[in-house]
Amino acid sequence: DAGITQSPRHKVTETGTPVTLRCHQTENHRYMYWYRQDPGHGLRLIHYSYGVKDTDKGEVSDGYSVSRSKTEDFLLTLESATSSQTSVYFCAISAGRVTDTQYFGPGTRLTVL
Amino acid sequence: GENVEQHPSTLSVQEGDSAVIKCTYSDSASNYFPWYKQELGKGPQLIIDIRSNVGEKKDQRIAVTLNKTAKHFSLHITETQPEDSAVYFCAASPYSGGGADGLTFGKGTHLIIQP
Numbered sequence: 065d066a067g068i069t070q071s072p073r074h075k076v077t078e079t080g081t082p083v084t085l086r087c088h089q090t091e092n093h094r095y096m097y098w099y100r101q102d103p104g105h106g107l108r109l110i111h112y113s114y115g116v117k118d119t120d121k122g123e124v125s126d127g128y129s130v131s132r133s134k135t136e137d138f139l140l141t142l143e144s145a146t147s148s149q150t151s152v153y154f155c156a157i158s159a160g161r162v163t164d165t166q167y168f169g170p171g172t173r174l175t176v177l
Numbered sequence: 178g179e180n181v182e183q184h185p186s187t188l189s190v191q192e193g194d195s196a197v198i199k200c201t202y203s204d205s206a207s208n209y210f211p212w213y214k215q216e217l218g219k220g221p222q223l224i225i226d227i228r229s230n231v232g233e234k235k236d237q238r239i240a241v242t243l244n245k246t247a248k249h250f251s252l253h254i255t256e257t258q259p260e261d262s263a264v265y266f267c268a269a270s271p272y273s274g275g276g277a278d279g280l281t282f283g284k285g286t287h288l289i290i291q292p
Contacts, residue, residue, distance in 0.1 A: 068220075104284060106183075106266060106282040106283055106285050107221070107266065107268075107282040109279040154221070165226065166211070166223070168222070169220050171218075171219070
């Protein structure tokens with residue numbers, strides 16, 4: 065998976081608790097992305113980063129925040145998890161802007177009870 | 178923003194036959210169109226992509242065609258094999274214009290290869 069790891073791979077949590085998902089890359093790529101995947105919706109962009117401390121919102125950013133303090137790490141935080149955030153979360157990386165190939169990590173399956 | 182429609186949602190073909198998956202997009206400014214294959218429990222993997230200055234691209238049994246006038250592009254898999262069974266996603270690069278970056282994906286096609 066192009067030097068991308070995600071942790072944890074599976075998580076079950078309760079409504080109202082904070083959750084942080086981590087994406088780690090060893091490719092030194094500038095761009096990193098968080099997507100969620102739901103049946104009937106495909107992949108939807110949550111947030112992305114175009115450099116250390118540089119982030120922006122995607123299509124479905126409400127209820128999520130991100131941080132990138134190092135090139136290799138991109139964190140996704142659910143401040144107060146809700147059942148609607150039950151999903152599979154994928155991190156992706158690319159060397160350049162959107163017209164460069166995006167490589168995806170293995171995903172994190174999050175269940176919010 | 179960009180909208181990508183993908184059809185069919187499920188496609189079943191006999192092993193050895195060809196499979197075609199079609200996508201349409203809405204934003205004429207889109208200029209990059211990748212296809213991803215996702216196997217169960219794994220992340221999407223890029224299998225082929227095409228840029229707007231090319232009408233067709235081929236890689237062994239896989240080909241992609243692009244019609245910018247009609248705003249549609251298609252994935253063609255010939256001589257299908259059992260290992261081609263997976264979910265396939267098309268995507269298009271949106272016209273950002275200061276808005277969200279990233280790729281806009283279709284909803285996926287579950288390809289089933291019947292032995």
